[in-house]
Amino acid sequence: MSQLYEGKKGEKCLFMGNQAIARGALEAGVSVAAGYPGTPSSEIIENLAEVSKETNLYVEWSTNEKIAAEVAAAASFAGLRSMCVMKQNGVNVASDFLLHLVLSGTRGGMVLVPCDDPGALSSINEGEARHFAKLLEIPLLEPGDFQEAKDMMKWAFELSEEIRNLVMFRSVTRLSHASGSVELGEIPQTDPKAQFNYNGFILDPMEGPIVSAPVAYKHGLQQDKLKKAQELFEVSPFNTYVGPENPEILLITSSGATLYSREAIQLCNAKDKVGLLKLGTTFPLPAKLIEKHLKTTDKILVVEEVLPFMEENLKVLAQELAPRVGQKTFFGKRSGNIPITGELNPDLVATALAGILGQTYAPQNPEYTTKATQQAFFNAPTRDLTFCPGCPHRASFWSIHNVLAEDNREGFVCGDIGCYSMAFLPSGFSTLKTLHAMGSGTGVASGFGKLGQFGLNQPVVSVCGDSTFFHSGMPALVNAIHHKSDITMVILDNSGTGMTGFQSHPGLAVDAQGNEAPALDIPTICRAFGATVEICDPFYPFKTQQIFHRLLEMPGVKVLIMRQICALSPEKKRKKAFEMSVDKEICLGENCGCNKLCTRVFRCPGLRWDDETKVATIDEVICAGCGMCAAICPSGAITRKEAA
């Protein structure tokens, strides 16, 4: 049994931010949670799914984020509390539905939880969900620490019910994935009943049909809801101030930057000079609260990650308040004091603060920096961003790369999001030539495949993961087939949502809660769409390449499913299919005829180049025993023996 559910009121637990969010939702009495996996958000749904075995809670990994929002909305419409969870890009996907939802309004409390990734630590963009709060015209809450992550979550549901609309609760990587102490509250033992009422008057928010029309009226209503939220924000306990009555500088911050700012003030030894206004309610801004603080000083430093969202909103407000509070000087991103992209850290904030205070702040002893750089250069091995040992993607891209090179018609691959995104790097033999959103590889390929009439005669290939196929690959494939686009779609089927930790998807016979579920068969779907479909195992590159060559020469839409379970999957973990070994006598090493193909080009981390003996060796600890290197060794020096 998990502490997440069993933990009693008043207990203090070490919780990851995402667990704190999940506990907050449980304390709010959430009934339905839906999401699509994406770092750093995934653990929220995973934790709730785990708890769902102990209480009446419905949790699902939806096919994509838009559907997750729709599933959660249905629960709200039926009077239940619900949430939908996704990473920042997910909000882009869900936004079409959400833009309608915020007009129609909600009933049971409904919270949208996007987890942003400043610095794009595990993302291929640095987009932010905050701007969506403004676009959707909904309140935005941003917890500044782990306790708040839990407490604010509960409050978010109450707020949603108060204004009868969606509330955005935004986390970031350093909050979702770090851990801290959280004092627990009560989990209510209620038994909410679902009932969808629709027989009331069309404008009745609780009894009528739930539609976005009449739009002008509903839009006005939506703005009223926002005003109401703003009034509640004025007295929110999640907006706090610490510092002197009349600080030299007022530092306004929120979210993960709160902790950096606190530390920066300490690092600058500036407690007496700097006041810290931490906002938990960042849109719409609580105007009266801001007015009160603006009156106390003339210099404002705004500390937030990525774009100047709060800074710009504050500036608009300050201009409106100027007749009463006077003209203020703002420091932040637009002034160049705080970087406009990437993650922040205490050093960056301290440097900015010191600069404004006229102090000097050296984040590190320069001597230490030099020494550390030297040590790293001489003693640390160079490690590229690469696929795991035994990863089927390395094998798949080996074949895709080689077939396209042999084919020699300047063919190329369009990709999208998954571990396979890394194939634009040398670890995937630099095979991907376009890389965009979920499912975009096939959509972009579908477009390329229609450029024949303008002279494009390069073979067009897309890659798509199995989870991505269901998420948004299917419409792209349908488009390509309907428009007779000439493409070969490679589905890299590693039997799970591999990158985020093997969450289930519609192709698997299990759902998020661990229940048996009907598995949708990808080849059958593709055939039904009208594609020519082949299936192969990328660990058998010769056969794979033969099939791929053949498909590449055929006109129309072809689908090649490269199927091999992820090396890290629970089913495979620690089990080697083969014991690998290198015959030192046969290994050609650096000689003409090989020149270190396995360790210089293929570069599976399980292979090591022995600089003394000038031969390749197997790192038995790391090797996953997939056998692929035996298939590529040009001299047959690498052999595989079935593992016992």
Next chain:
Amino acid sequence: MKLFAQTQLLEDVQGKGLCVGCGACVDLCPYFTTYRGKTAMLFPCDRETGRCFAYCPKAEVDYDAVYQFRTGRPFQGTPIGPHIEVFKARAGEKQTECSFQCGGTVTALISCALDNKIINGAVLTGSDERMPKPMLVRTADQAQQCAGSKYSASPTLAVMNKEAKRGVRKMGIVATPCQATAIAQMKMNPTDKEDFEDPVSLVIGLFCTWALDARKLEALLEEKGIQGTIIKADVPPPPAEVFVVETDQGVTEIPLSEVRKIIPEGCSICPDMTSELADISVGQVEGETGYNTLIVRTEKGAELVKMARSQGYLVTENLDGDKVHNLAQASGNKKKRALAQAQEKGLLNTPDDAGRAAMRMSQDALNKIQP
């Protein structure tokens, strides 16, 4: 011979469009492959010297060194190259009739060499639909399947390299002049490989004025609506100016002007029409369809011809003097044209400060070719 590796090979040959797809660089290592008549590089290799560059017939070929090695004398620039005898020939009664290009001489000689175990296998060029398909054959029956000219440039030497790697020795190879040049360079063990063993014991060279880009030929035949299985392709002597394609569904003539457009660029600098570095060279006889011209160049070649004749594989006759003269003239003209082209492109005897050459030869030989 100046030695370089993959980087320079790519720059000099692929980069300048000189690759004729002979297969000399293919399957020596994992980096060069061939697919549907085109040579491709899969990954870069950072070695400073490599067999790929050393064997390539379009990269730094030292004519004096390679002729010295194969014939005992530096390159002389004579029209049909070093030789012992010239005949006209055709397959004898021992050779089963099949679809020969002319007299069936090549098939007869290969059959004789295989039957007498002079060679363990022969690397020949068959067809896979409309693509040339080089293969190692072990019997005279299999050899017959490959009879007839293909006209498409074929990566025949890829098979030689692959089979050599697998340990096959005493191979016979039917080679175009560029391929015969590559084989001759291979035989010199230019990279001083310690464990080098020459896997080739017989080279039968083909006369060649040019080959055609295999993929472009396939596309041209498609464009011309030529249906069915190709039985034979031929370029009748002037003034015909056509390329004749015979399939099981009929005969089509394509104007040579259209066909010339798909000749690989690399053919234009080739000075060799008669495969001068082979043991035996075989081609057409002007105006006689059932015969071949046969040039015996080495002792080994002479012995095989003698054996083939005595065992009934081959019939030889004297070739008329004016036909030898005309052959020499045509061959001499190809040399002149090619070397002029190479000079114009800066690919002949390129000074060190101007980069690398495709070919190097003595001024004496050049003077003989271009008086």
